[in-house]
Amino acid sequence: MSPEQVRGKELDARTDLFSFGAVLYEMCTGTLPFRGDTSALIFESILNRAPVAPVRLNPEVPLKLEDIINKALEKDRDVRCQSAAELRADLKRLKRDTESGQSAATTGAGTQAHSHRTVWAVVAGTMAVLIAATAFLAWRSLHSRTSDGTPIHSIAVLPFANASKDPEMDYLGEGLSEEITNALSRLPNLQVMARSTVSHYKSRQDDPQGVGHDLHVDAVLTGRVVEHGNELNVETELVNVTTGAQLWGERYTRSANDASLLQAAISRDVASQLRPQISGAEQAILAKVGTKDAEAYQLYLKGRYRFEKYAPEDFKAAAGFFEQAVSRDPNYAAAYAGLADVYVNQAYNSLSGRETYDKARSMARRALELDPQNSEAHISLATVDMFFFRNFPEAEAEIQKGLALDPSSPYAHQVASWLNMEMGRIQEAVTEGRKAVELDPLSSFYNSMLGYTYYYQRDYNHAIEQQNKTLEIDPNHAGAIWCIAQAYEQMGNYKQAVEQSAKFEQLRGNDSRAKNFREIFEKSGHAGILREYAKISEAAGDHYGAATSYAMLGEKDAAFAALEQAAAAGNHIDTLKLDPALDNIRSDPRYADLLRRIGLPQ
Numbered sequence: 001m002s003p004e005q006v007r008g009k010e011l012d013a014r015t016d017l018f019s020f021g022a023v024l025y026e027m028c029t030g031t032l033p034f035r036g037d038t039s040a041l042i043f044e045s046i047l048n049r050a051p052v053a054p055v056r057l058n059p060e061v062p063l064k065l066e067d068i069i070n071k072a073l074e075k076d077r078d079v080r081c082q083s084a085a086e087l088r089a090d091l092k093r094l095k096r097d098t099e100s101g102q103s104a105a106t107t108g109a110g111t112q113a114h115s116h117r118t119v120w121a122v123v124a125g126t127m128a129v130l131i132a133a134t135a136f137l138a139w140r141s142l143h144s145r146t147s148d149g150t151p152i153h154s155i156a157v158l159p160f161a162n163a164s165k166d167p168e169m170d171y172l173g174e175g176l177s178e179e180i181t182n183a184l185s186r187l188p189n190l191q192v193m194a195r196s197t198v199s200h201y202k203s204r205q206d207d208p209q210g211v212g213h214d215l216h217v218d219a220v221l222t223g224r225v226v227e228h229g230n231e232l233n234v235e236t237e238l239v240n241v242t243t244g245a246q247l248w249g250e251r252y253t254r255s256a257n258d259a260s261l262l263q264a265a266i267s268r269d270v271a272s273q274l275r276p277q278i279s280g281a282e283q284a285i286l287a288k289v290g291t292k293d294a295e296a297y298q299l300y301l302k303g304r305y306r307f308e309k310y311a312p313e314d315f316k317a318a319a320g321f322f323e324q325a326v327s328r329d330p331n332y333a334a335a336y337a338g339l340a341d342v343y344v345n346q347a348y349n350s351l352s353g354r355e356t357y358d359k360a361r362s363m364a365r366r367a368l369e370l371d372p373q374n375s376e377a378h379i380s381l382a383t384v385d386m387f388f389f390r391n392f393p394e395a396e397a398e399i400q401k402g403l404a405l406d407p408s409s410p411y412a413h414q415v416a417s418w419l420n421m422e423m424g425r426i427q428e429a430v431t432e433g434r435k436a437v438e439l440d441p442l443s444s445f446y447n448s449m450l451g452y453t454y455y456y457q458r459d460y461n462h463a464i465e466q467q468n469k470t471l472e473i474d475p476n477h478a479g480a481i482w483c484i485a486q487a488y489e490q491m492g493n494y495k496q497a498v499e500q501s502a503k504f505e506q507l508r509g510n511d512s513r514a515k516n517f518r519e520i521f522e523k524s525g526h527a528g529i530l531r532e533y534a535k536i537s538e539a540a541g542d543h544y545g546a547a548t549s550y551a552m553l554g555e556k557d558a559a560f561a562a563l564e565q566a567a568a569a570g571n572h573i574d575t576l577k578l579d580p581a582l583d584n585i586r587s588d589p590r591y592a593d594l595l596r597r598i599g600l601p602q
Contacts, residue, residue, distance in 0.1 A: 001265070003047050003075045005272065012276070014077040017087060021072025028065065029057040033073060047075070064094050152218045152240075152247075152274050156193040156211065157181045159202040160223035160234070173225040174199075175301030176234070176263050178308075180221070183267035185408035187275050192408045193217055194440030196308070212241030219247060221270060230256045236266055238273060248273045257294035259301075290371065291325075291332045299325040300335050307342060310445070312349070315342050333371035340364035340380035348387055354570065357388040378402035379412050386419050388570040390599045395419055410440040414449055423601060424577040426457050444474035451483050456578040460487040478507045490580050494526040501529070527553060538562070544572040548581035560590050567598060576600065 002018040025033040033051035036042040054061045054069055068090050074080035081087045157180055160173035178195050185192040193215050201211045208220035218241055226233045231253060238248040250269060254262045291297050303321030306314045319342045325335035343360035350356075361384045367377035379402040385395035399419060402412045417432035433450040440446050451466035464487050470480040485500035498521045502514035513536075520528045530549040537545035547562035559582075566573050576582070577600055585591055592602055 001043075001046060001269070002077070004077060005268065012077075013084065014080050014082065015272075017072050017081050017084065018074075018077070020087070021069055021081075024072065025051060025054060025069050028054050028061050028069065031057065062094070062098065064097065068094065153189065154191040154193070154217040155184060155219045155221060155274070156198045156201075156215050156217045157184065157195075157221045158205060158208070158211065158223070159195075159199055160225050161202075161205045163224050163226040166227075169225070169227060171302045171305035172227075172232075172259065172298070173223065174202075175305055176225065176259070176266070177221075177223060178304060179263050179301070180267050180270070182406070183263075184271065184274070185406050187271055190274060190408075191217075191439070194408075194410045194443065196445070197440045197442035200442050208237070208239040209241055209244045212239070217241060219274075223266075227256065232256050232259060232262060234262060234266070236270075238270060259294060260291060260297040290334045291329045293329040293332070296325045296328040296332055296335065299328065300332065300338065303335070303338050307338065310345075312346075315346050318342050319346075331370055333367045333374050333377065336363045336367035336370065337374050337377040337380060340367060340377060340384075344380055344383050344387070348383075348572075354388070357384055357570070360384045361389070373405060375402045375405035375409060375412065378405065379409070379415050382415055382419070386422055387574055390570075392419070392423065392599055408439060410436040410443065410446055413439065414446055417449065417453060418574065421453065421456055421578055422574045422576075426453075426578060429453050430457060442473055444470050444477050444480070447473060448477060448480045448483065451480060455483055455487055455490075456575060456580070458490070458580055460491050463487045476507055478504055481507065486581075489526075494521070494529075497526075498529060534558075541569070542572065543569060548579065551582045551585045554584055556585050556588055556590075559585050560588070560594075563594060567594065573598065 002015045004015060022033050029052075034042055034045040034049070036045055051073065054066045055063065068081075068087070071081050071090075072087065081090070157177050160177045162169050162173045181192055181195050181198075184190065197215070201214070204211050205222050205224070208222050212218070212220045220239050220241060222237050222239070224235045232255070234252045234254075236250050236252070237246055239245070240247050248270070250266075252262055252265060291300070299321045303318045303325065306321065307318035319339060322335045322338040322342065326332055326339070329335070340360050340363035343356050343363060347356035347360060361381065364377045364381035364384065367374050368381065371377070378398045382395040382398035382402065385391040385398065396419060399412065399416050402409065403416065406412060413432045413436040417429045417436065420426070420429035420432060430450075430453050433446070433453040436446040437443070437450050447470040448467060451463050451470060454460075454463035454466055457463075464484050467480040467483050467487075470477050474480075481500055481504045485497045485504060488494070488497040488500060498517055502517050505511075505514040505517065517529060517532070520532055524531075530553050534546045534549035534553075537543070537549065543562045543566035547559045547566060550556075550559035550562060563573070563576075576598070577595065582591075595602055
């Protein structure tokens, strides 16, 4: 890393020459030119300290080669080697002089045998360095021309491989790659493939070009993490998918206490390769990690790792890690945003009351107090506003802020789809849902949500087709099967609807309920099934679900009584305007009155 990179200044070709100078120094001396136990000490050395003279560490290094290295490592780039051509000319000149010296040493009559061996060792070592240097500079020159012709518009970051073979360390590689993905998504004019889609390819680290072709991206970033005691070693590689060539690669060695700085360094270095023109301020935003507490950062990564599994027990574990993170660093905005995400999901999926939603809103607002640029916190606040508190203007504003900060976030687009659905803007909801799938095409979640959007659009065939795509990704996706059952129900194919409903119950481990549904349908038909669902929903506290059954039965009073209970509890009334199951009661004045009181447009 060059001094201008450390300072967050704009980069140019001279930055690469500094990096090459560091490589050349290490090849000649066997050690790095700038060292330290922490990233802070290394940065201080890069900015303010001259490296030990190579000849002091290896007396056989020719003085002219030492001059070339020192010229490449100048801290002021205006007096550094100015171009690859200039450096290559210096190296060719040294190569010529070295070969001439080699010839003289071979023909000199009075040279001692030991001196001969020393001269040959120096020559061989120097020639190896020069060959490597020439190859590097030729590649750099070629790469620069290729990059100019084929700009990178899209990228996938593969989960970093855990080379330690300790499953307990999986969170670190996956967490680093996810945070780097989040950082790169803020780069202008760059589409970053979502983590959940890329995670399907985590076992294909050795085939980045093939992965890139599958995902239709221009570049793939891979990484490998090894922990040795208290030291982390990370090797990274950026590959051009079209050519298979390495665009960039770096090896990082840091203390385990510097994991957050490691993420920042990788994000900044990759960003400078993809968008050399970005400003120092933009680089600083990309490299922001939010905490200087190493343990808080690792707890945060563990929390995100568990949260992404989307199971009730994992939400609980994630909350524990996020709580520990904010306990260690009360100003860690990302950890508060993580807690907000957990509480929103717990509240919505378990039909929780106000207390959990209050906690979610409090955590999201705290995160935004600490970091207004945290896109996840804006989106979390929007979901709480629209699902429970029904503050739709604020929800809309928060979604726009979140998308402005992270336009490549599929979740932000999905939340935008939900809000549009809640407001009755179905075409806008479909557009946002499709965008979420475009950004994360292998996510069963976003594919299923798009299927539900088609269902609320009353495009039932398209809804079934989309949910079948979801089932190709995840054959056990219960939500997809439930949507198919509802679509068949609205199409009047009640037998298929019951079969899909029974399949849904079997998938959830309710074999006896699945058998009961089939028996009820045989005896009482669709009406019997609706009454059974109304009873089950009421017992579970799902008043909205009961209301849809009563509405389809034509029992308006019971339907409105259940809707009033749902509105009072604040649970699952977000599809009130569009749900086909409520079509029988829309003409009733009580329906318009309920919309008005909730704050939805008529």
